[in-house]
Amino acid sequence: MSDQDFREFDPEETNEVVDAEVVDNTSDKDDNSSNDNNEKKPTEFCYMCHRPDTICGPLIKMAPGMGVCNECLQRTFDSMGSFGFGGGDNSKSNMDMNKMPNISFLNLGSLFGEGPKVKNAHGAASSQAKEDRPAPAIDINNIIPPHKIKAMLDDYVVGQDYAKKVMSVAVYNHYKRVATGTMDDIEIEKSNMLMLGPTGSGKTYLVRTLAKLLDVPLAITDATSLTEAGYIGDDIESVVSKLLAAAGNDVERCQQGIIFIDEIDKLAKKKNANQRDVSGESVQQGMLKLLEGADVEVPIGASSKNAMVPTTTINTRNILFICGGAFPAMDEIIKARLNKHSSMGFMADLKDKYDDDKNILQKVTVEDLREFGMIPEFIGRLPIVFATEMLDEDMLVRILREPKNAIIKQYEKLLELDEVKLEFEDAALHAIARKALDKKLGARGLRSIIEEFMLDIMYEIPKDDNIGQVIITEDYIEKKGGPRIMVRSAGMIPERAAAN
The missing domain is CATH 3.40.50.300 (P-loop containing nucleotide triphosphate hydrolases)
Known part of the structure; x- marks a missing residue:
């Protein structure tokens, strides 16, 4: 179509060629407004289908002097989706543009007041977040004294x-x-x-x-x-x-x-x-x-x-x-x-x-x-x-034994899974506390010391199913002897080192 066709465009002729439906907006007006002399004249034409804005609605400005109607732009995006460029049914496409950074397609509904809802930090729509939002976490009546x-x-x-x-x-x-x-x-x-x-x-x-x-x-x-x-x-x-x-x-x-x-x-x-x-x-x-x-x-x-x-x-x-x-x-x-x-x-x-x-x-x-x-x-x-206070020997012993998740309780639970009972003598706990004080690491030094002495025990116990109880002694902590080990049947094997 040439530029002359644009200037000699006839709306009635367009209705016969293009299969478009004209919306009658004059139903609520007086009958006198239906005269041919009062009909709205087209001001812009779609660059792709050449329909006037009186038929296809407001045009989307793509460049100065060039506008595209809503339907033509949507058909273009749908055709791109069929070739794997995002949009449409891209289940078979090799390229998903939604996963590429800083690339997104225009939502045409947002241009006419039907855009997506603004999302908050949860990733949910703000209107839905207001409905599903829980009560405030801080309540003056529920604050713990x-x-x-x-x-x-x-x-x-x-x-x-x-x-x-x-x-x-x-x-x-x-x-x-x-x-x-x-x-x-x-x-x-x-x-x-x-x-x-x-x-x-x-x-x-x-x-x-x-x-x-x-x-x-x-x-x-x-x-x-x-x-x-x-x-x-x-x-x-x-x-x-x-x-x-x-x-x-x-x-x-x-x-x-x-x-x-x-x-x-x-x-x-x-x-x-x-x-x-x-x-x-x-x-x-x-x-x-x-x-x-x-x-x-x-x-x-x-x-x-x-x-x-x-x-x-x-x-x-x-x-x-x-x-x-x-x-x-x-x-x-x-x-x-x-x-x-x-x-x-x-x-x-x-x-x-x-x-x-x-x-x-x-x-x-x-x-x-x-x-x-x-x-x-x-x-x-x-x-x-x-x-905070400096930890002394007695306080370190209490840290080993009293808290809900004390270090001693953790090792007792580990050996309990192997059906072995673990016990620490009081003298052994004080020996561990003294070693931690010498290292000047505070409570952090307790676990490293116990790990050192429990390594051989936890390595040897799975080998022998007859072991039923292990008692950590002060001599074992001071490296003067070994732990006492009880067998399941009865009796005690004195001074048996776990490493042996």
């Missing part, structure tokens, strides 16, 4: 009574704040915590157990991997993206979770300022708004932002931040502050006065943290500062 939180922690964590009491009260007040928002127009500040303690004293285990009991999402991250934005390493927002992943990409549940940042002492200001500190003071400054409460744009299903990953906005106002660290050499700073008096004269203090104080970290103050290298703005956003 502090004494019950501490009682539940006692079942899993041995000792650390002061730390458990502080955490129970802080968590209780925080979730009261989340449930109420404001009380008489008084905004309650967040109860972020800073927890100090030697390695192996149970800092991470306390937080993990607390989140499990409260049934809230928990993200545990390491501050050593955080760097200033623009440098190699994880950005500060990555801690929030980990919490979103722990919450199953549920934004509302994520905004009520707990973030535990371990090794926070590694962010202290460096003493030598000869080079740029991209993983110390600058990270503390970048975390200020995060701790206080800010809108953070984080990727969904990934740890870093890029053009291929969708993002969502998380408000950190109701996220509880708990920071922990061993803070080595902090005891020397505390001792220097406590020894204020002169070392000479009648009021002299001995320099080694606090050397035997194992829990000297519990005397820490804000001034000590500033001397260590934490900036004042960062410390001010962690109002609750406390320290």
